[in-house]
Amino acid sequence: MIVDNRLTPGTPLKAAVLAEEIGVSATPIREALIRLAADGLVVWRQNRGAIVAPFSAREVRQVYQVRSVLEGLAARLAAENADESLARRLEAIVDRMAAHLAAGAYRESVALNRDFHGAIHEQCGNPELLVTLRVFWDRAQRFRNLAVDLTSHLEAAHRGHVAILDAVRGRRPDEAERLAREHVLATSRAVAAYIDASWGRRRPGDLDA
Numbered sequence: 001m002i003v004d005n006r007l008t009p010g011t012p013l014k015a016a017v018l019a020e021e022i023g024v025s026a027t028p029i030r031e032a033l034i035r036l037a038a039d040g041l042v043v044w045r046q047n048r049g050a051i052v053a054p055f056s057a058r059e060v061r062q063v064y065q066v067r068s069v070l071e072g073l074a075a076r077l078a079a080e081n082a083d084e085s086l087a088r089r090l091e092a093i094v095d096r097m098a099a100h101l102a103a104g105a106y107r108e109s110v111a112l113n114r115d116f117h118g119a120i121h122e123q124c125g126n127p128e129l130l131v132t133l134r135v136f137w138d139r140a141q142r143f144r145n146l147a148v149d150l151t152s153h154l155e156a157a158h159r160g161h162v163a164i165l166d167a168v169r170g171r172r173p174d175e176a177e178r179l180a181r182e183h184v185l186a187t188s189r190a191v192a193a194y195i196d197a198s199w200g201r202r203r204p205g206d207l208d209a
Contacts, residue, residue, distance in 0.1 A: 002036065002041050002042070002052055002144065003041070003138050005145050005159065006132055007052050007143065008049075008051050008052060009053065009054045009055060009206065010051055010052060010054050011051060011052045011061060012049060012050070012051050013033060013042060013049065013050040013051060013052065015029045015030050015033065015050065017181060019069055023188040029186050032077050033050050037179050039135050039138065039139070040053060040063075040135070040139055041053055041075070041138065041139065041142070055143070056195075057193075057195045058075060060188065060191055060192045060195055061188055062145045063139045063140050063143070063185065064140055064184055064188030064191070065185070065188065065193075066136055067133075067136040067184055068180075068181040068182075068184035068185045068188070069138050069171060069181065070129065070132060070133050070182070071117065071120075071133070071180045071181065071184050072134055072177040072178070072180045072181035072184075073092065073118075073124070073129060074120050074121050074124040074126075074128075074129060074180070075164060075167070075173075075176040075177050075179070075180035076166060076170050076174070076176055076177035076180075077123070077124035077125055077126060077129075078120040078121075078123040078124050078174040078176065079167060079168045079170075079171050079172055079173040079175075079176035079177075080126050080171070080173050081123050081124070082122065082169060082171050086119060086120075086123050086143045086168065086169075087168070087169040089119050089169065090116060090119055090120070090169070091114050091165060091169075092163045093112055093116045093161075094158075094161050094162055096112055096159065097109045097112050097113075097116070099197070100112070100156065101154060101155065101158060106127055106151045106154055109113070109154060109158070110118070110144075110154070113157075114137075114141070116161055117137070118202070120164075120168065120180075121133055129136070139189075140184075144148075144187065144191055150190055150194055151189065152190075153187065153190040155187075157183070157187060158187060160179065160182070160183035160186065161183070162182075163165050163179050164176060164179045164180055164183060165173045167179055
């Protein structure tokens with residue numbers, strides 16, 4: 001709910017309210033809030049409970065900077081471990097992205113982004129990397145979902161996916177790592193610029209904190 005921005009920055013998080021909405025007891029909700037705070041998605045305020053973590057464009061850049069390194073390593077390892085099955089899977093996803101872009105179905109194209117990168121993650125063969133990627137993926141995706149109008153960036157992002165696919169399929173680890181890092185950093189610049197333009201220097205949610 002936080003990553004999808006159904007719970008926006010600064011929203012108070014009451015365990016009892018969330019438990020009723022989701023249909024579970026309050027105990028797992030409290031445990032989830034603690035875990036989400038460790039992941040940077042929730043902030044605990046002294047004597048005031050939890051809220052959805054606010055953020056700034058600077059934080060967006062910092063999160064994407066770390067994610068670019070992680071995605072680069074994952075792409076390198078995937079290229080080293082690549083087989084025909086991975087190549088076919090990535091190609092099918094890229095083709096579906098292209099079809100959605102051609103039809104103007106931008107949200108559908110963006111939704112496939114996780115499938116593309118997820119396929120690479122699965123092939124990297126490093127479970128420790130996957131744990132860290134999950135945290136930074138969710139934080140970065142939350143920012144990307146706020147910038148839903150970034151349709152101008154989608155064509156460039158798609159070209160990035162095609163280039164990464166070609167490097168992974170060709171088992172070129174150095175190139176795959178470089179392209180994956182550049183791809184993530186390009187998205188970072190686009191999202192940070194969008195957030196700067198939309199909110200300026202104000203941290204989303206600060207007025208509610």
